[in-house]
Amino acid sequence: MKAITFRPMWIRLVCMVFSCMLIISCFQSLDARASGITISIPNSSFEDAGTGIPHWTTHPTYGQNTATVSSERAYTGLNSMKMVDTSSTASLARVSEKVSVTEDEEYTASVFAYIEQGSVDVWLIFYNGTTETIVPHTGVTPTLNQWTKRSITAKAPTGTTQVAVMVYSSLTTVTTAYIDDVSIGQTVKNAGFEDSLSNTWTVSSGAAVSTVQKAGGTYSLKLDDSSPTTASTAESSKVTVFTGTRVGATAKIYPSSGSGLSIHLLFKNSAGTVIKDSANDFTGTASQWTPVSVSATAPTGTASVSIYLTTGTTTSMVAYVDDVTLDRPIEYNLGTQIMNNPLDVAVFGKDASGNTDLMYVGSSGFPSKLVVYDARTGELLDDRDLMVDPNNTKIEAVWGMTVATDKSLYLGTANKKTMFRYLPGTVGTVNGQKVITGSSLVPITLQTGMDVIWDVTAGSNGKVYGGTSTDGKAFQYDPTGGTVVLNSGLPIVSGLDFVRSIAYASDSEVYMGMGPTSNATIIRFNPTNGTQTTISPPNYGSKFVNRLDYISNGSASRVFAQLSAGPTLVLDSTTGAIASSLSDIDSRGVSMKHPSDDKVFYTKGNSLYSYDISSAAELNLGDVGGSAAGYTYLTDAGNTYLYAALKSGKILKYKLAATPTIDTTTSFVIPESVTKIRSLVKGPADNIYTSGYLLGGMGVYNPDTSEEKRYKGAGQAENMTTLGNNLYLGIYPGAWIKKYDTTSTWNDTTNPSLLFQDIDDAPYKQDRPFGMLAEPSMNRLYVGSVASSGNNKGSFTVYDLSTSQQVTTINDIVYHQSVISLAYKNNKVFGGTSVYGGISSTVDATEGKVFVWNTTGANSTPVPQFVPAPGRKVISDLIVGPDGKIWGLAEGNSSGNSSHDTTADLFIIDPNNPDAAHTTVYPDKFSSIPVSWQGGKMVVGNDGNVYVSVGAKLYAVDANSANKDAVSLIGAGVTLLTTDKYGDLYYVKHEINLYKYDK
Structure with missing residues (x-):
């Protein structure tokens, strides 16, 4: 009798028969269906961690006693059952408590397994009194090191009253595995029609x-x-x-x-x-x-x-x-999809003894890391995740680092008002390996408004200075006295909300790079009396000064100002006059002045350069194989060397001499960190694609095989869209539009390749391409974007994929709004907007709109546009619904209606008559949370329902009901949404994990 066959990729295996009473086939799949309508099994998730494994027993025929409740891994909750089968001549099994069932009914049992080696299978044991009928199952080789489901379906023999689930590692298999969320449930009879239709x-x-x-x-x-x-x-x-x-x-x-x-x-x-x-x-x-x-x-x-x-x-x-x-349906966790190990910033210092030179690396991730190395050998000495107590909140990025005069390391981080102080211990040798002991890492919380700590710099007597946003404040921190805000709680310059960079010259002279503005601004600030002067470089269209380095050199002291757009300016520290303009520097600032020479060093591409302060001469010193992220000078055998941490994972050792030497033979390895997921889409070959936040990277999940692939690079895709074998990525910052040919090898230099950069001229400079739509009938790509920081004029671009040309770009297509969602129907592109522009921009619109772009005829300016959902600020998503109409989500309250504060509207537009009069609004249909750009998402399911991810919840909408009835499927933590070819749903939870809702 055939029970259930799962998806076509999986192989049906005939089970062994232990009793003549039972003739059965059973099937296993790493992507098996849920266990019918489930029956409660005591301690099915192993959260009860009492003596032994509560409610689970050994089996007299099949068991070693090497299974325990473990908190090392869990599919859900805190615990799982860890099974360690160390013998290739003995089996290991655990059996659940018996539960009551009905004879001649069919049941499916499933477990979630994380298998590190070997294999585990799920068996069913049916009971008629004391008589056992065992239905074993030997499955295909499992995918290792990820949570997968293993299942079996069988009919309860005549006379059965109870059933138990047995998890089993065979005689010949050496296994280490974690088991969680065991389930058993009833399903329909004769699901494969292998038996008579009578009574089924x-x-x-x-x-x-x-x-x-x-x-x-x-x-x-x-x-x-x-x-x-x-x-x-x-x-x-x-x-x-x-x-x-x-x-x-x-x-x-x-x-x-x-x-x-x-x-x-x-x-x-x-x-x-x-x-x-x-x-x-x-x-x-x-x-x-x-x-x-x-x-x-x-x-x-x-x-x-x-x-x-x-x-x-x-x-x-x-x-x-x-x-x-x-x-x-069952929700299960496919785990993290993207890993990165970037070198964001590096500085050098000493251990507590002063005898070992240390190299500190800040690496962004979720959580970000501080990694400590021996600066001369590249040996790893310490690896710390950056977490904020008391809730272990994860730090997302490391923006600035400096070593104070007391050897303490300080790290400026993103979003959490947190600066870390690391006090290094002493480096020694244990069992022949270098280790650092006695170190401590302490978070220091700043006040509200100092949310992002962009840069930190060392001052005198152990003090450090830092620049922050979003309130444009700078601070001084003294480990003996605490934090002092330098500018009395107000922005140093009105409207400049970011102190993006900071450089210390003396206790009475600190330089600050401010923004965002149409022209980069530098403030010379006196912390002792609060006086300030403004240095305004020529207008290169830079909104920020990304990096400031003060180089002390007597009367010829210089400030190196690395602009966000344009050159690095060398400024006279006394007058502010420009001494030099250096193009294409891509290293993290410049080195300190050489101890015996007037030179500083930096990189362009893979080449090391020197700049002579006295003569203003720049010299290419040769290829070093990477961009520099931090510098120091160390002495070796009486010679002074420039040491630099290169983003290629090498330590540069350069000797300035009559015959210079370049040495990059020393390597170091940055441990990988998990990356948050920024965007999610079903792409070519029906795979599920994810793109990473801040650091980029891509994850690819195959629904047929459960295979996962991970790539680094390409940048942060705000959204993605698919046409044929190509995946198109809208990259932040700069609104770079890239194409990934999935039939060719990923290499982050030519694949994904750059198609175009969406509008880079002020005041229409764009940053975030949230609206991404590839449409096959005309082979065109449509892009809607959010403007760069300080600007609120979004744009809409039409790009012809056949000719590789931009057809048109409409700047500020909806006055002072961003274009964040797009859909296509009946030769029209429908665009949804947000009243919010780039970071720190003025919001002067009140309601989000939908505009209509005619793809085949002429378009007047302005294009037709209307408010689909009055009182809403953001049109977060648009799709073609199952009825052929345009379905949209509207969020944000602009009407003063208090119910709008925590809800979202569903609206449906007649695509043949796209205007407010032919739009039906279903108000307050969903829960919502505050949103500026990236809000709710919708997909049409294979079952005819519309599924909605909004307000951290997942909903199903009955498209055939008059009121578009919605039910909540997942109650918390949900963002983004897509579906595979089978109709199963994919979304993100906990910001880093891809989840699947198997319908």
């Missing part, structure tokens, strides 16, 4: 088992509707289900002729009366097996559910049905 399916005339077509096994169900007015129907056995339970059903359909088949979920009360009928029509290709699915939530009063298949009464049809499933 209720069918009409024209419905019978057949061998003509089958998706698996020997038989399928044939529905033969020869009369267009008489439907051919089949209804499954009923399964007990309770009010509020989400249920999904799927069947594979092979249409031989005609059309009109649909699949239904029939929810019945205790009297057997249908109280809800949820349906979805089959739309697959003739003479090909295609799945059709339906899902719904059991209404009040539900006692059971069954699957109903019908050919309809308007057309004749012959179709074959196989591999039916009835599931309770």
Whole structure:
């Protein structure tokens, strides 16, 4: 008897038969369906960590006693069961408590397993009194080092009263695995039609088992509707289900002729009366097996559910049905998708003894890291995750580092008002390996408004100075006296909200690079009396001074100002006059002055350069193989060397002499950190693609094989879109539009390749391409973007992929709003806007709008536009719904209606009459949270529902209901949303993990 066949990639395996009472086949998949309508198993998630493994026992035939409750890993909750099978001649098993079941019903058991080596399988043990009927299962080789599901389905033999789940590692397998979320549940009888239809399916005339077509096994169900007015129907056995339970059903359909088949979920009360009928029509290709699915939530009063298949009464049809499933959807965690190990900033110092030279590296991630090395050898001495107590809040980025005069290291970080102080211990040798002991890492919390600490610099007597945003404040920190805000709690210059860079000259002279503004501004500030002067460099269109370095050189002291756009300026520290303008410096600032020469050093590309302060001469010193992130000078055998940490993972050792030497033979390795997920999309080959926050990188998940791939580079994609084999990425900052050819090797230099940069001229300079839409009929790419910091004029660009040319760009297409969502229907592009522009820009619009761009005819300026949802600030998503209309999400309160503060609207536009009069609004449909650009997302499911991720929740919307009824599926933590070809949903939780909702 064939029970259930899962997705077509998986191999069906015939189980061993331990009893003549049971003839069964069972199937396993790393992506198996959920366990039907589940039955409660005591301690199924191993959260009860009492003596032994509470509610789980060994088996007299199959067990070593080497399984424990562990907090090392968990699929959900805090604990799992760790199984360590160290023997290749003995097995290991654990058996759940028995639960009551019904004879001759079919049951599916599943576990989530994280397997580090070997393999584990799930078995069923049916009980008739003391008699056991064991259904074993030997699965395919599992995917290692990720949570996957392993399942088995079997029919309870006649006389069965109870069942238990056994998790098993075989005689010959050496295994280390973690088990979590064990489940067992009932499913429909004869799901593969391998048995007689009698007592399993209720069918009409024209419905019978057949061998003509089958998706698996020997038989399928044939529905033969020869009369267009008489439907051919089949209804499954009923399964007990309770009010509020989400249920999904799927069947594979092979249409031989005609059309009109649909699949239904029939929810019945205790009297057997249908109280809800949820349906979805089959739309697959003739003479090909295609799945059709339906899902719904059991209404009040539900006692059971069954699957109903019908050919309809308007057309004749012959179709074959196989591999039916009835599931309770399950959410499971696919884990982190993107890893990076960037070298963001490096500085050099000494250990506590003063005998060992240290190199400190700040590496952004989630959490970010501080990594400590021996500066001369590259040996790793310490590796610290940057977390903020008491909640272990993860730091997202390291922006600035400096070593104070007392050897303390300070780190300026992103978003959490936190500066860290690291006091190095002493380097010694233990078992032949260098280690540093006695170090401490202490977070220092700044006041509100000093959220991002962009830069820190060392002053005198152990003090440090720092620049922050979002209130444009600078501070002095003294470890003996605490933090002092230098500018009395107000921005030093009105409107300049970022102190992006800072450099110490003396206790009475500190330089600050301010922004955002149309022209970079430098303030010379006296911390002792609060006086200041302004230095305004020539206007290169720079909004920030990204880096400031003060180089003490007597009367010829200089300030090196690295602009966000344009050159690095060398300024006379006394007059502010420009001594030199240096182009293309891409290192993190410049080195301190050489101890015996007037030179400073920096890199351009992979080349090391020197700049002579006295003569203003610049010299290319040669290829060093990477860009520098930090510098020091060290003495070796009486010679002075420039040491630099290179982003290539090398330590540069350069000797300035008559015959200079360059040495980059010493390497260091930065440990990888998890990267937050910024965007999510179903892409080429139906894979699921994720892009990383800040650091970029890409994760690729294959729904058929559960295979994951990880790539570094390409930048932070605010959104992505797909056409053919290409994935198009909208990269922040600078609104770089890139193309990733998924049929070619990823290399981050030519693939993804740059197509164009979306508008780089002030005041229309763009940064964030949230609106990304590839449309195949004209082979065009449409891009909507948010302007750069300080600007509120978004843009809309049309790019021809056939000619590789920008067709047009409309700047400020909706006055002073950003373009963040796009959809296409009937030769029109619909664009949704946000009233919010770039960071620190003025908000002077009140309501988000939809504009309509005609792709085939002429467009007037301004283009037609309207407010689809009055009182809302952000149109966070637009899609083509299952009814062919434009569905949209509207968030944010601009009306003063207090209900709008925590809710979002659904609206539907008639694409043939796109205006406010032909738009239907369903107000306050969903929960919401504050949003500026990246808000809710929607997808149309294979089952005809619309699924919505908004306000940290996941919803299902019944598209056929008059009020577009919505039910919450996942109640917290959800962002982003896409779907695979099977209709299963993918979203992000905890900011770094990709989750799947298996419908």
